[in-house]
Amino acid sequence: MKTDTAPTIFTWDGIRRGARRFLPLAFASFLGGTGFGILASDLGLGLAQAMGMSALVFAGASQMVAMDVWTFPPAVLGLGAAAFAINIRHVVMGAALRPWLKSLPLLRSHAALLMMTDANWAQAMVERRRGEADAAIIVGSGLVMWFGWVSGTGIGQLVGGVIDDPRTFGIDMIVPAFFALTLPALWPGVRRLHPWIVAAMAAALVHVVLPDGTWHVVVGGLAGAAVGGLSRE
Numbered sequence: 001m002k003t004d005t006a007p008t009i010f011t012w013d014g015i016r017r018g019a020r021r022f023l024p025l026a027f028a029s030f031l032g033g034t035g036f037g038i039l040a041s042d043l044g045l046g047l048a049q050a051m052g053m054s055a056l057v058f059a060g061a062s063q064m065v066a067m068d069v070w071t072f073p074p075a076v077l078g079l080g081a082a083a084f085a086i087n088i089r090h091v092v093m094g095a096a097l098r099p100w101l102k103s104l105p106l107l108r109s110h111a112a113l114l115m116m117t118d119a120n121w122a123q124a125m126v127e128r129r130r131g132e133a134d135a136a137i138i139v140g141s142g143l144v145m146w147f148g149w150v151s152g153t154g155i156g157q158l159v160g161g162v163i164d165d166p167r168t169f170g171i172d173m174i175v176p177a178f179f180a181l182t183l184p185a186l187w188p189g190v191r192r193l194h195p196w197i198v199a200a201m202a203a204a205l206v207h208v209v210l211p212d213g214t215w216h217v218v219v220g221g222l223a224g225a226a227v228g229g230l231s232r233e
């Protein structure tokens with residue numbers, strides 16, 4: 001049953017239900033945070049620096065790419081361009097939430113958007129189609145993912161400091177495992193798969209032409225976001 005016109009509410013109960021219902025996402029977030037913490041440790045970031053970055057930024061893909069292009073001192077312009085390209089998809093995601101959040105006070109709607117990630121956005125959209133009216137579930141699910149990400153970062157940074165080569169224990173597979181765990185929640189269905197295909201093809205092409213660096217990530221993100229934004233389905 002579609003409930004796009006159902007009155008939107010925002011309650012503490014919604015936050016609790018969102019945290020409880022989407023608790024498995026915290027495990028995937030913890031794995032990703034652990035991988036990021038190991039990368040941060042390898043690049044010389046301390047425990048407070050790595051955890052502080054995860055707590056304030058809370059953007060898994062952007063933080064991973066930042067570690068790939070990290071320099072001393074950091075190249076701020078390059079980091080900003082990569083983060084923008086990867087996170088531009090949030091414009092489309094936020095627009096999809098507008099019918100749900102537009103009647104809420106500004107602070108509450110912004111709280112939901114602040115805690116929005118790929119995984120809990122996809123899950124929240126499913127719940128909305130099923131009749132959920134409480135937008136606070138986005139905040140609850142985002143909070144448990146935030147806790148998993150930050151705590152995982154701390155564990156990863158500590159582990160990275162005592163392991164010379166993470167590949168010895170297969171720890172280098174944590175990041176791919178994290179993204180594999182979140183993919184089912186992001187599956188858009190075959191009819192909406194074209195932005196993914198365009199992003200993958202663009203990234204692969206750029207990687208062939210420019211094998212060094214992370215330009216393939218930037219171009220793939222922009223191409224996929226552009227196609228998704230222009231879609232009228």
